[in-house]
Amino acid sequence: MSGFFGPLDTNGCVPAHQQTRVAAFLVSAHGALARQFAFALPLKLDSAWQTELNAQFYRETEIVSLLLRATSWTPDLALSYLVGSWEAAWLPKPIEGIPDQSLALAGDLAARAHAIHAGIRPAALLPVDANAHDPFVTALRRIEFESGRLLQAQILLLKGSNLSPFRDAVSVALEQRHTQVRELWADALKGVGISIREGNDRKS
Amino acid sequence: MPFLKYGSYRIRYELDGPEDAPVYVLVNGLTQYAELWTAYRDALVARHFRVATFDLLGQGASDKPALFIRQDDHVAALHLLMEELGKGPIFLGGISFGGLIALRYAIEHSQRLAGLVPMSCFAELPPQLYLLGNALRTGLILGGTSYLQDLLLPMNVSDQWLQPVLETLDKVKRQGWLINDVYALQNLMESFLDFQPLTLQLPQIGVPTMILNGEFDFLTPRALHETLRIHIPDSSLIIIPRAYHAFTLEKPALTADLLARFAEDVLAGRWQGKKAVYVAPEEAGGEIMPFPAGYDHLRAIPVQGMMR
Numbered sequence: 350m351s352g353f354f355g356p357l358d359t360n361g362c363v364p365a366h367q368q369t370r371v372a373a374f375l376v377s378a379h380g381a382l383a384r385q386f387a388f389a390l391p392l393k394l395d396s397a398w399q400t401e402l403n404a405q406f407y408r409e410t411e412i413v414s415l416l417l418r419a420t421s422w423t424p425d426l427a428l429s430y431l432v433g434s435w436e437a438a439w440l441p442k443p444i445e446g447i448p449d450q451s452l453a454l455a456g457d458l459a460a461r462a463h464a465i466h467a468g469i470r471p472a473a474l475l476p477v478d479a480n481a482h483d484p485f486v487t488a489l490r491r492i493e494f495e496s497g498r499l500l501q502a503q504i505l506l507l508k509g510s511n512l513s514p515f516r517d518a519v520s521v522a523l524e525q526r527h528t529q530v531r532e533l534w535a536d537a538l539k540g541v542g543i544s545i546r547e548g549n550d551r552k553s
Numbered sequence: 554m555p556f557l558k559y560g561s562y563r564i565r566y567e568l569d570g571p572e573d574a575p576v577y578v579l580v581n582g583l584t585q586y587a588e589l590w591t592a593y594r595d596a597l598v599a600r601h602f603r604v605a606t607f608d609l610l611g612q613g614a615s616d617k618p619a620l621f622i623r624q625d626d627h628v629a630a631l632h633l634l635m636e637e638l639g640k641g642p643i644f645l646g647g648i649s650f651g652g653l654i655a656l657r658y659a660i661e662h663s664q665r666l667a668g669l670v671p672m673s674c675f676a677e678l679p680p681q682l683y684l685l686g687n688a689l690r691t692g693l694i695l696g697g698t699s700y701l702q703d704l705l706l707p708m709n710v711s712d713q714w715l716q717p718v719l720e721t722l723d724k725v726k727r728q729g730w731l732i733n734d735v736y737a738l739q740n741l742m743e744s745f746l747d748f749q750p751l752t753l754q755l756p757q758i759g760v761p762t763m764i765l766n767g768e769f770d771f772l773t774p775r776a777l778h779e780t781l782r783i784h785i786p787d788s789s790l791i792i793i794p795r796a797y798h799a800f801t802l803e804k805p806a807l808t809a810d811l812l813a814r815f816a817e818d819v820l821a822g823r824w825q826g827k828k829a830v831y832v833a834p835e836e837a838g839g840e841i842m843p844f845p846a847g848y849d850h851l852r853a854i855p856v857q858g859m860m861r
Contacts, residue, residue, distance in 0.1 A: 467736035
């Protein structure tokens with residue numbers, strides 16, 4: 350078990366079964382965010398902050414599109430049950446303790462997006478000698494880079510004035526989403542021989 | 554790998570050296586991790602100290618709070634570590650962000666310390682540092698950890714350090730990039746957003762204090778260390794020749810030697826702070842010279858002036 354992709358093939362490319370597992374997870378996670386941003390995005394923008402919602406929707410869609418085209422897909426029987434558990438995890442779960450349901454749902458979406466953008470670092474799985482010209486390698490680097498930027502909208506919302514009266518509830522929900530996402534990510538990787546370092550979810 | 558429990562989070566720490574020896578606790582800078590003190594651990598243990606290193610919350614192998622983190626959390630976590638160290642003399646050193654945490658700890662728990670070593674440190678956020686901090690944070694947000702490293706490296710180390718590694722800089726940056734997560738770094742940086750100046754509280758630091766400042770420190774220049782020297786009663790300022798902000802990385806043998814000499818002097822009752830200004834030697838073991846009388850140590854040109 351290694352902390353990185355591999356062994357790489359002679360061209361420095363990531364094995365197809367690892368590409369498939371990682372891309373499937375990322376498509377599921379970012380695809381769910383894209384769907385939920387699409388539902389939240391009005392046809393006519395009423396507020397300045399909704400421009401960010403528009404950006405988030407298109408960046409998430411771009412990530413899915415990129416992965417569908419850059420990945421060397423191969424059959425992975427485990428996906429038949431893994432995808433179900435992933436999709437169930439992305440279902441909305443209003444933050445407990447916030448009476449306004451729409452705000453509680455918006456907070457949950459931000460918490461989940463924060464956990465995905467902050468906690469998933471696919472480019473950190475690439476070994477030093479990964480082929481920089483391989484589209485899958487480039488895609489993972491781009492996804493990690495864009496995730497760092499997308500994260501800012503979630504931080505602004507989660508620290509913003511609307512949610513500040515519920516900081517403890519938000520903090521608990523956010524940590525729970527981080528734990529959930531890290532566990533799913535770690536389990537997905539373990540199945541293809543990759544072991545990531547312990548996160549906050551593995552406390553003694 | 555031992556861990557301390559801070560609320561629901563774990564703080565990874567390491568203790569090396571004899572249990573009954575005086576302890577040096579070393580606090581990391583912003584993008585650092587405990588292993589970067591390895592040369593200090595080896596040098597100080599060889600000089601009969603016990604050495605405690607740890608990763609701050611959000612760094613290295615310590616837990617990374619998802620969002621809400623304050624400077625108070627770092628001070629409280631440091632206090633937990635101190636409680637593991639017994640009743641013997643403890644010297645506390647910190648670099649940059651870690652120096653600030655060390656200062657805050659010393660203000661609140663001076664009685665627990667035998668000595669303090671703030672390095673590349675500050676008690677105020679004057680406009681230049683405030684704007685630089687904001688620019689670095691924006692750099693992290695827009696360009697990620699790698700871009701932040703690109704900004705910090707040329708500011709923090711010398712041409713002499715950079716030149717031999719220039720062709721392999723990505724390799725040099727990789728470990729820091731792997732171990733630091735953007736969100737955790739951003740949380741650490743944003744714990745500065747509610748920063749309150751410490752200057753008025755500095756006189757509460759009642760322990761011998763050796764302030765270390767690189768001659769060419771661009772990020773936290775001499776004037777910021779001067780504030781520490783003037784307001785910490787039993788202090789001295791030592792200027793490290795040809796050094797930049799991250800001199801702990803660039804000059805470990807010299808800096809570890811200075812740390813050991815300071816603690817040995819304090820333990821032997823030889824230390825006299827007197828708010829004096831010194832120039833460190835170029836190499837470990839060399840003589841620490843008083844800053845030339847009659848010249849202004851805040852200037853880069855030899856301007857004659859009264860010692861402040």
